[in-house]
Amino acid sequence: MPRSGLERRYAQFMQGIYGAETQANEWVKASDKLSAEAHFAIYRSSVWGNLSKALADIFPAVQRCVGERFFSAMASRYIERFPSRSASLDNYGEHLADFILGFEPLKEYPYLADLACLELAWHRAFHAGDSAPLDLKRLADLSVEQHERLIFKLPLGSKLLESNYPIKLLWDENRWREPEHPIELRSGDYRLLVWRNGLETCIDELAESEFDFLREIEKQQKFGTICTQLLSKYPHEVLNKLAAKAVSTGWISDFHI
Amino acid sequence: MPSSLDNELILKDVGIGLRPQHYQTILADLPKVPWFEALTDNYMNDGGLPLHYLQLIRSHYPISFHGVGLSIGSSDPLDPQYLQRLKSLIDRFQPAHISDHLCWSAINGLHGNDLFPIPYTQEAIKHVAQRIDAVQNFLGQRILIENVSSYLSYQESEMSEAEFLAEVLVEADCYLLCDVNNIYVSAVNHGISAQDYLQHLPAERVKEMHLAGFEDQGDYLLDTHGEAVHEPVWALYQLALERFGSVPALIEWDTNIPDFEVLEAERDKAQAMMEAQHAKVRT
Numbered sequence: 001m002p003r004s005g006l007e008r009r010y011a012q013f014m015q016g017i018y019g020a021e022t023q024a025n026e027w028v029k030a031s032d033k034l035s036a037e038a039h040f041a042i043y044r045s046s047v048w049g050n051l052s053k054a055l056a057d058i059f060p061a062v063q064r065c066v067g068e069r070f071f072s073a074m075a076s077r078y079i080e081r082f083p084s085r086s087a088s089l090d091n092y093g094e095h096l097a098d099f100i101l102g103f104e105p106l107k108e109y110p111y112l113a114d115l116a117c118l119e120l121a122w123h124r125a126f127h128a129g130d131s132a133p134l135d136l137k138r139l140a141d142l143s144v145e146q147h148e149r150l151i152f153k154l155p156l157g158s159k160l161l162e163s164n165y166p167i168k169l170l171w172d173e174n175r176w177r178e179p180e181h182p183i184e185l186r187s188g189d190y191r192l193l194v195w196r197n198g199l200e201t202c203i204d205e206l207a208e209s210e211f212d213f214l215r216e217i218e219k220q221q222k223f224g225t226i227c228t229q230l231l232s233k234y235p236h237e238v239l240n241k242l243a244a245k246a247v248s249t250g251w252i253s254d255f256h257i
Numbered sequence: 258m259p260s261s262l263d264n265e266l267i268l269k270d271v272g273i274g275l276r277p278q279h280y281q282t283i284l285a286d287l288p289k290v291p292w293f294e295a296l297t298d299n300y301m302n303d304g305g306l307p308l309h310y311l312q313l314i315r316s317h318y319p320i321s322f323h324g325v326g327l328s329i330g331s332s333d334p335l336d337p338q339y340l341q342r343l344k345s346l347i348d349r350f351q352p353a354h355i356s357d358h359l360c361w362s363a364i365n366g367l368h369g370n371d372l373f374p375i376p377y378t379q380e381a382i383k384h385v386a387q388r389i390d391a392v393q394n395f396l397g398q399r400i401l402i403e404n405v406s407s408y409l410s411y412q413e414s415e416m417s418e419a420e421f422l423a424e425v426l427v428e429a430d431c432y433l434l435c436d437v438n439n440i441y442v443s444a445v446n447h448g449i450s451a452q453d454y455l456q457h458l459p460a461e462r463v464k465e466m467h468l469a470g471f472e473d474q475g476d477y478l479l480d481t482h483g484e485a486v487h488e489p490v491w492a493l494y495q496l497a498l499e500r501f502g503s504v505p506a507l508i509e510w511d512t513n514i515p516d517f518e519v520l521e522a523e524r525d526k527a528q529a530m531m532e533a534q535h536a537k538v539r540t
Contacts (some may be wrong), residue, residue, distance in 0.1 A: 005380055007332040010364040017369055029410040033476045039409035047369045084368040086328035088298060129303030199306050220347055
């Protein structure tokens, strides 16, 4: 189907926004003050500025760790590779963690990709749908036989994360302000749950047993299957305590059989 | 067509653009502001604090919805998910006005997340009017379309921006959100008369006006909504009041957002001008 004049013009415009030469003088009027290219450049600059700001808004801790100038330069490389594909700037930046992993100037800072994962998870949990509180009475009314077939659900927008670096500490120190003291990055096994408790977006540090338990719930395993799988690693009473804590903390928001 | 503007008596006088920085102040003080305008795209997520605050503020004030993501001028198909989310928000919050911009933002799946100008051609009038019509049919009500600030003119344009706008409004049978600041910015950037622009607009279709500040970049004006309303824009607002009457107006501020009192002072100034004009007409 032949493209309309509008479609051709828009495609040419967008090509110019994201990198290719537009030859704006062929379709934009020059004015007394500005050339055709200079008129068009106002839009390109605006788009790149908006996308760079969107990244800074979603990844403020990463920005503080690398500094504003470095972040801005990195954002430009990111925008080149990942133009926006959503009407909402809230959806921009989903590839930033992978991008950082492959970004040569940051190869000595492997924790930054994990920090970016944490920030994206926080952003998504912040905007996730509201989960109703767990119906404790309905849960209490279930028979023991039904417990085996229970499938629990984490609150909407929840995300389990593992890292070799203390990314929650990095997040705490850099999210809202410049850190006051140097941060010691002790490598280890760090496990987190990012989730929404009502209106509050939370980052909970998890013990290994808690992480294992919630990961099975995330996979939508039946409670009986979870117990069977984890019994080789944890005794029965630990599993019972894990289930009780998951319910009382709010990590479990719903269930079905 | 049933119109959200059946509710237009709810929106009177001069309102203020709702920004997250002011949620707490508004809810604590319940200031005497007749209505707030919410940026629709900030509330299109599934849940969380923004929607919670909007619900609280809605329980105290009338609101209008103002969007940036419709991309009404694009040649991509209208985004059904975006429209459905917009409709759900409308059903939940019952805004008095629903508006977006006369521009395009996306093509072939690539988004600029910005307000790009449309070539002012007959082809574009037909195209945009059909899309506005489709949106109005989907929402079951009329929408308002806002003139954008622009920084370039296409060589193929066949008419002025004001003529284009006026024809789209009639062809689509929609209303105009007349952004007075945007008229001034575009007029300076393109070396045209802002007063002439205003004179070409169909007064009967103007149902809301916007006021905001721009930044002078030397060779052009940039519509940043980051400063107080400039004097030439106040002067143009006076002309707009004389031509369009006391339609609801709004103070917008999007960058370098100041304390709420600063917005209230801007609002009070616009309100005083509106009331003075109203009194003049009555006498």
